């Protein structure tokens with residue numbers, strides 16, 4: 001998105017996301033329940049529901065990839081497209097990101113995308129993950145995460161890419177980067193995002209231990225900005241949004257860029273190497289075995 005200064009803020013898509021979406025409903029616009037005028041029309045895709053409010057300049061973007069909003073390739077792609085659509089529409093200044101699935105904000109990477117898949121698929125998948133992170137982290141819009149469910153690993157990264165996080169006060173809604181417990185390692189840009197949010201020492205401990213923080217601890221360590229009763233998450237996210245939108249866009253955007261650009265540039269400089277690292281790491285037999293065992297454990301945990 002172009003800034004007043006002419007600086008291009010978010011990187012252009014290096015993917016060709018449209019190709020994935022043939023036959024989906026992306027871009028379809030339908031009236032919101034009880035809505036009337038343009039400001040109340042929904043658009044979105046199969047897995048991302050967008051409820052735009054033109055009057056306030058704020059859109060609510062809901063993840064709806066049941067049962068747990070795992071970040072499938074399709075969900076990643078649809079998120080990038082929805083974000084780009086809102087960024088290109090000058091009506092919008094902010095997005096509230098939340099979940100349409102009960103009790104889960106986002107379960108992180110869709111492990112079925114990297115278990116038993118060939119290296120080419122894993123590479124395509126990881127590039128889509130990088131793309132979403134870059135787009136969100138550098139978005140010129142204000143992004144507020146209204147975290148209304150569990151938020152592990154990649155879910156936490158989605159939340160950390162936002163400018164502000166409001167978490168529902170439910171002990172089951174834990175947030176953090178638990179990769180080590182799966183036998184995998186957070187890549188440097190996830191680690192950098194963590195360090196930028198909670199500091200070096202807290203990240204060092206939390207990353208090694210794979211800590212998933214319950215709400216009070218997440219607030220204490222600085223992973224989230226507010227913890228509120230579940231029925232107040234949306235209204236609190238809207239109040240936070242108002243606070244951020246009270247600042248002139250150009251000043252806020254340039255400041256955000258100043259704070260985040262070095263972290264994003266680090267990935268941009270070594271995107272291919274990062275992809276190769278990821279692919280060779282997750283395709284190792286030993287890692288495939290741990291991922292399979294973890295998925296199996298998740299499936300058996302049911303009921």
Ligand SMILES: CCCCC/C=C\C/C=C\CC/C=C/CC(=O)SCCNC(=O)CCNC(=O)[C@H](O)C(C)(C)COP(=O)(O)OP(=O)(O)OC[C@H]1O[C@@H](n2cnc3c(N)ncnc32)[C@H](O)[C@@H]1OP(=O)(O)O
Nearest residue numbers: 070107108109110111150153154184185277278281298299
């Ligand atoms: C030395 C070289 C270094 C190189 C480094 C390079 C690269 C680094 C390599 C890797 C980094 C990769 C980064 C990873 C980040 C991630 O996101 S990994 C994913 C981690 N996610 C999790 O651990 C969450 C797992 N899920 C849960 O804990 C729970 O499901 C939940 C979210 C708390 C919800 O619980 P709930 O009880 O409501 O639901 P269920 O557990 O019953 O699940 C329902 C259903 O969904 C399936 N499922 C859950 N999570 C996932 C998932 N992440 N992917 C795919 N599928 C998932 C679960 O199996 C159930 O399925 P069903 O039984 O078939 O219905």
